[in-house]
Amino acid sequence: MEILHISAECYPVAKVGGLADVVGALPKYQNKIGHIAKVVVPAYETKFVRENEFDVAYDAWANYGNNHFQFRVLKEKTNKLGFDLYIIHIQGLTDRPNVYGYQDDTERFVAFQIAVLDWIVQWEHRPDVIHCHDHHTGLIPFMVSNSIKYTPIRTVPTVLTIHNAQYQGQFGWEKLYYIPAFDLWKGGLLGWDDAINPLASAIKCAWKVTTVSPSYLGEMMGNARGLESLLRQESWKSVGILNGIDTEVWDPETDPMLVKSYNLKTIEAGKLANKKALCDVFQLDSSKPLFTFIGRLVDEKGADLLPDIFNTALQQHGDNINVLVLGSGDNWVEGRLNQLKDIFRGKYNAYIGYNEQVSHEMYAAADFLLMPSRVEPCGLNQLYALRYGTVPIVRRVGGLKDTVIDIGDGGFGICHDQTSIWDVTQAINRAVELHKNKKAFKAVRKTMMKIDHSWDKAALNYIELYQILK
Ligand code: ADP
Numbered sequence: 001m002e003i004l005h006i007s008a009e010c011y012p013v014a015k016v017g018g019l020a021d022v023v024g025a026l027p028k029y030q031n032k033i034g035h036i037a038k039v040v041v042p043a044y045e046t047k048f049v050r051e052n053e054f055d056v057a058y059d060a061w062a063n064y065g066n067n068h069f070q071f072r073v074l075k076e077k078t079n080k081l082g083f084d085l086y087i088i089h090i091q092g093l094t095d096r097p098n099v100y101g102y103q104d105d106t107e108r109f110v111a112f113q114i115a116v117l118d119w120i121v122q123w124e125h126r127p128d129v130i131h132c133h134d135h136h137t138g139l140i141p142f143m144v145s146n147s148i149k150y151t152p153i154r155t156v157p158t159v160l161t162i163h164n165a166q167y168q169g170q171f172g173w174e175k176l177y178y179i180p181a182f183d184l185w186k187g188g189l190l191g192w193d194d195a196i197n198p199l200a201s202a203i204k205c206a207w208k209v210t211t212v213s214p215s216y217l218g219e220m221m222g223n224a225r226g227l228e229s230l231l232r233q234e235s236w237k238s239v240g241i242l243n244g245i246d247t248e249v250w251d252p253e254t255d256p257m258l259v260k261s262y263n264l265k266t267i268e269a270g271k272l273a274n275k276k277a278l279c280d281v282f283q284l285d286s287s288k289p290l291f292t293f294i295g296r297l298v299d300e301k302g303a304d305l306l307p308d309i310f311n312t313a314l315q316q317h318g319d320n321i322n323v324l325v326l327g328s329g330d331n332w333v334e335g336r337l338n339q340l341k342d343i344f345r346g347k348y349n350a351y352i353g354y355n356e357q358v359s360h361e362m363y364a365a366a367d368f369l370l371m372p373s374r375v376e377p378c379g380l381n382q383l384y385a386l387r388y389g390t391v392p393i394v395r396r397v398g399g400l401k402d403t404v405i406d407i408g409d410g411g412f413g414i415c416h417d418q419t420s421i422w423d424v425t426q427a428i429n430r431a432v433e434l435h436k437n438k439k440a441f442k443a444v445r446k447t448m449m450k451i452d453h454s455w456d457k458a459a460l461n462y463i464e465l466y467q468i469l470k
């Protein structure tokens with residue numbers, strides 16, 4: 001089958017979070033099992049876009065409301081990512097360093113979606129499936145089914161994967177004229193709660209809807225930022241498919257970002273070498289258990305509680321633990337996490353910002369990784385932690401619930417029920433006890449490293465899903 005993935009992020013072209021990791025890996029694995037999967041993302045001004053060579057695949061003008069824009073579809077020359085990568089350059093809209101966060105994000109992503117469809121509608125490679133990821137590509141299912149100029153591709157099935165329903169991309173009806181002409185009585189398919197809602201529209205119009213873990217699908221029926229009833233209504237075409245990880249990028253045996261590589265046999269020495277190196281950089285003591293957090297500092301991750309959690313845990317455990325944080329997001333949380341550096345010098349440190357290299361070093365060096373998420377559609381951090389022999393401490397929610405089994409239940413992680421200071425500090429207490437029992441701790445590490453979360457299975461699950469649509 002020929003599959004076209006359309007997304008705002010794709011690792012290593014442009015990454016903000018796990019969406020990029022999924023779109024950078026799933027197509028590669030679909031190609032490995034004999035299909036043709038391609039990826040389209042906006043041409044941001046990122047390092048990857050600057051440093052790689054592209055051919056012009058298409059160059060045109062598109063109508064945009066009362067205006068128009070010129071765009072170029074560029075194809076990466078070498079296929080180095082394991083799939084054909086197309087980036088769409090729209091002068092003045094995509095050519096910026098960041099993926100999100102601009103005042104005109106609506107205009108940027110609506111224009112991107114129109115450019116993609118203007119290109120596909122005249123393309124000789126008609127895909128068998130158009131696979132959209134999150135709200136930034138959520139208007140595509142509507143436009144494919146309803147916009148008059150896209151009639152030639154109306155029979156191409158569209159699939160929506162919801163990576164995160166916290167963000168829906170709503171904008172006012174006054175911008176309806178951006179959407180290429182359609183029979184106006186179908187306009188209701190674009191809206192939800194008095195606004196145009198790209199995520200809601202995609203849930204209504206896509207032929208199939210998937211979520212990135214089975215538990216998240218169930219949870220969304222009760223809590224999805226206002227979309228609960230819609231998800232219940234469309235549950236007949238929805239399915240949860242658990243994400244995998246790219247085991248070529250995330251492999252402690254070959255990871256070039258580590259000071260020492262390791263495998264199941266050399267795990268103890270390997271992790272210790274990485275821990276020593278990282279602790280030196282961050283002025284921590286490598287003889288103590290190292291607790292870490294990596295991620296976006298936003299409410300859904302429980303980041304607002306982290307300063308109090310670390311304050312409590314570090315007071316309680318005195319000189320027996322170390323903490324290292326890597327993340328960026330909410331200014332207030334960033335500030336409070338920075339303040340703790342002075343209070344707990346030598347026991348606590350934080351890197352406020354985004355750094356792929358440091359994240360790999362941390363998965364390898366850490367003993368424990370905290371994920372006290374309020375909402376976690378899948379979560380990839382815990383999967384990377386498992387592969388690097390780091391014990392995940394997670395709240396039982398979404399994909400965390402589907403991938404981490406508590407050691408008390410014969411598993412390998414530490415689970416808690418609530419995103420609360422009490423629950424997380426209790427979990428840290430359990431972790432400290434586990435760490436003292438060297439034999440049990442080593443055994444848990446080995447168990448985790450043996451777990452297979454590669455994309456092989458999920459890539460096939462998606463293919464089976466597309467095949468139903470043919
Ligand atoms: P989400 O997509 O909700 O942010 P995931 O767990 O699915 O959460 O994926 C997060 C991804 O982003 C992982 O690859 C993680 O290592 C990475 N990441 C998050 N924050 C940072 C950061 N500050 N620096 C480097 N990598 C980060």
Ligand code: GLC
Pocket residue numbers: 017018019022163164212243376377378379380399
């Ligand atoms: C989202 C979710 C995260 C998931 C990722 C990849 O950003 O927040 O839980 O792992 O997408 O699907």
